[in-house]
Amino acid sequence: MRVTRTVLLLSTLAAPIFAQDNSALLNQQMPNLLDTYKDIHAHPELSHFEERTSALLAGELRKAGYTVTDHVGVYPDGSRAFGVVGILKNGAGPMLLIRADMDALPIVEETGVPYASHVLAKTRSGQEVGVMHACGHDVHTTVLIGTARALAAAKSQWHGTLMLVGQPSEETIDGAKAMLSDHSTNASARPTWSSACTTLTSVPQAPSA
Numbered sequence: 001m002r003v004t005r006t007v008l009l010l011s012t013l014a015a016p017i018f019a020q021d022n023s024a025l026l027n028q029q030m031p032n033l034l035d036t037y038k039d040i041h042a043h044p045e046l047s048h049f050e051e052r053t054s055a056l057l058a059g060e061l062r063k064a065g066y067t068v069t070d071h072v073g074v075y076p077d078g079s080r081a082f083g084v085v086g087i088l089k090n091g092a093g094p095m096l097l098i099r100a101d102m103d104a105l106p107i108v109e110e111t112g113v114p115y116a117s118h119v120l121a122k123t124r125s126g127q128e129v130g131v132m133h134a135c136g137h138d139v140h141t142t143v144l145i146g147t148a149r150a151l152a153a154a155k156s157q158w159h160g161t162l163m164l165v166g167q168p169s170e171e172t173i174d175g176a177k178a179m180l181s182d183h184s185t186n187a188s189a190r191p192t193w194s195s196a197c198t199t200l201t202s203v204p205q206a207p208s209a
């Protein structure tokens with residue numbers, strides 16, 4: 001939890017444009033973001049099967065004012081991917097892409113936390129496995145939602161276009177390629193910068209004197 005709180009905090013502290021509004025924004029957003037994180041953690045989905053998570057992300061981006069395309073991506077076998085692209089245009093300027101991955105791992109959760117996953121699912125080869133967000137993609141997706149809200153709320157302080165991406169199938173390494181192969185959506189988009197976040201298993205400590 002400490003890591004989660006820290007990462008959520010960092011997502012709103014990262015941009016200096018929020019410096020003056022940080023405390024109010026954090027106090028307002030943190031309870032809902034923690035609930036969202038626990039909900040995603042309790043409902044993990046394997047690569048290629050991120051239907052619920054992508055729908056949750058797409059819905060939150062729409063509520064935050066983004067124009068959203070979901071079910072983005074085509075795998076080599078022709079099946080659709082659950083990629084999400086949210087666009088927020090805010091006048092002339094660069095395009096910033098911010099990405100979060102959404103899929104979980106075939107691992108039985110044994111943490112014992114109240115929001116632990118009890119999900120069992122079948123892999124694409126038909127094997128039944130436990131499913132767990134053991135790689136932090138629940139945090140990443142939650143951070144993307146918090147970032148989406150913060151940047152939409154701060155529209156008067158920046159110009160350009162935001163492209164927020166929910167990436168499917170990061171663990172199987174074929175989700176990004178599937179999204180890039182889908183020429184029906186955002187084929188002409190060329191971000192000026194791209195950014196993503198990841199989680200650490202420890203929180204840096206202040207050096208001792």
Ligand SMILES: [Zn+2]
Nearest residue numbers: 135137170171
């Ligand atoms: Zn991962």
